[in-house]
Amino acid sequence: MEKLVANRIKNARILKCLSQQNVADELGVSKQMVSKYENGEAIPTSSRFLKLSKLFGLKIDYFFSSFQVELGEINFRKKSSFSIKKQSSLKEQIKINLENYIWLEDTLSIDYSFKNAIENISINKIEDVEKAVLKLRNEWNIGIDPIHNIIQLLEDKEIKVIELYDVDDKFDGLATYVNGKYPVIVVNGNFPVERKRFTLLHELGHLLLNLPNCETKKEEQFCNKFAAEFLFPREIVVKEFGGKRNHITLAELIATQKKYGISIPAIVYRLVDSGILSKQRHSDFYKKTRFNPSLDREVNASRFETPEKSSRFEQLVYRALSQENISISKASSLLNKNIENVKESSLI
Amino acid sequence: MKIVNNDANILIDLVKLELIDAFSKLDFDLHTTDLVLDELNDEQRTPIVNLNNGKKLTVIETIETTDF
Numbered sequence: 001m002e003k004l005v006a007n008r009i010k011n012a013r014i015l016k017c018l019s020q021q022n023v024a025d026e027l028g029v030s031k032q033m034v035s036k037y038e039n040g041e042a043i044p045t046s047s048r049f050l051k052l053s054k055l056f057g058l059k060i061d062y063f064f065s066s067f068q069v070e071l072g073e074i075n076f077r078k079k080s081s082f083s084i085k086k087q088s089s090l091k092e093q094i095k096i097n098l099e100n101y102i103w104l105e106d107t108l109s110i111d112y113s114f115k116n117a118i119e120n121i122s123i124n125k126i127e128d129v130e131k132a133v134l135k136l137r138n139e140w141n142i143g144i145d146p147i148h149n150i151i152q153l154l155e156d157k158e159i160k161v162i163e164l165y166d167v168d169d170k171f172d173g174l175a176t177y178v179n180g181k182y183p184v185i186v187v188n189g190n191f192p193v194e195r196k197r198f199t200l201l202h203e204l205g206h207l208l209l210n211l212p213n214c215e216t217k218k219e220e221q222f223c224n225k226f227a228a229e230f231l232f233p234r235e236i237v238v239k240e241f242g243g244k245r246n247h248i249t250l251a252e253l254i255a256t257q258k259k260y261g262i263s264i265p266a267i268v269y270r271l272v273d274s275g276i277l278s279k280q281r282h283s284d285f286y287k288k289t290r291f292n293p294s295l296d297r298e299v300n301a302s303r304f305e306t307p308e309k310s311s312r313f314e315q316l317v318y319r320a321l322s323q324e325n326i327s328i329s330k331a332s333s334l335l336n337k338n339i340e341n342v343k344e345s346s347l348i
Numbered sequence: 349m350k351i352v353n354n355d356a357n358i359l360i361d362l363v364k365l366e367l368i369d370a371f372s373k374l375d376f377d378l379h380t381t382d383l384v385l386d387e388l389n390d391e392q393r394t395p396i397v398n399l400n401n402g403k404k405l406t407v408i409e410t411i412e413t414t415d416f
Contacts, residue, residue, distance in 0.1 A: 045411055046383055046408075046409050050382065050386050053386075329357050332387075339360060
């Protein structure tokens with residue numbers, strides 16, 4: 001028990017990127033005392049637990065929960081600008097979210113084994129990604145139509161999606177397996193919807209694609225291709241824009257953006273990739289937008305109307321609550337809401 | 349008999365249903381904790397704090413820092 005609480009206090013401090021001295025100042029105790037807390041040599045008084053809870057933004061339950069998850073490998077390579085401190089903080093944030101998530105599924109006896117439908121397609125060149133996407137879309141029974149809500153789709157396919165809001169704006173997303181079997185995608189919740197959709201699918205690529213041993217840059221290219229192909233398959237690109245084109249209007253691009261939830265720069269990239277626009281046109285497009293701020297705003301505006309919000313976790317909490325698997329207090333702790341709010345939404 | 353209330357939810361209901369007075373008259377030795385109290389909003393906390401001041405309910409706090 002002492003060790004458990006000690007670890008929780010330490011991890012919470014890491015989560016908030018604080019030093020033992022910071023915590024000591026906040027509690028009005030010595031740094032040595034905080035160190036004792038973290039080594040399991042002393043345990044805080046209840047009033048200090050309350051202070052810790054406020055300082056860390058975590059409910060009291062957190063400090064006493066013995067349910068913990070094992071995160072798979074997390075690759076921070078593309079976030080090289082992230083300090084170790086920030087990486088550790090991010091890991092703790094993800095862990096807390098997943099602990100709650102998996103605990104809840106356990107409580108509801110939800111168990112499943114995720115199957116990767118495209119693990120047998122080995123990716124060696126960029127064209128292989130197209131095949132993999134088509135296979136996946138087939139396996140998932142979604143044809144090649146626009147996808148209304150990516151998060152919902154992923155959650156239906158038993159991939160956990162966690163949105164983080166209190167994160168560095170340089171953080172885009174990451175993917176990993178928890179406890180060696182549950183696939184998870186984490187995404188920056190503050191992104192505009194088109195960017196969120198692309199990031200989610202890019203990370204899905206990292207989860208599912210059977211990539212060769214290659215350098216990071218190449219891997220990122222494969223995953224970008226995967227995301228682009230998934231959002232806006234080549235077949236559809238041709239259908240929407242016809243054959244080779246010399247000119248494309250902004251109105252066409254906006255209509256496509258609204259229909260497929262993909263950003264205009266990504267559409268233009270797709271057009272070049274599919275051979276509809278020439279490389280020359282592509283660089284013309286960039287020059288044009290770079291020197292015309294109002295055009296640049298138009299091109300980068302967010303327009304897709306479906307908000308991408310993950311709702312499964314919240315749904316499960318309310319389900320567990322109404323089935324009396326968990327108490328209102330526990331629900332409020334899982335949702336990080338106060339009890340009063342939870343009571344109001346569970347009247348029926 | 350000693351009763352320790354360890355769930356804020358119950359106190360919230362008692363306040364909402366205006367049963368605090370009846371609750372305090374029960375022939376029990378009533379207790380709760382500072383952790384529970386912290387979960388209440390001001391409106392809910394006031395009647396409980398009053399009970400505490402009137403010695404009808406004890407708020408348990410752990411005070412000693414245990415050195416293992």
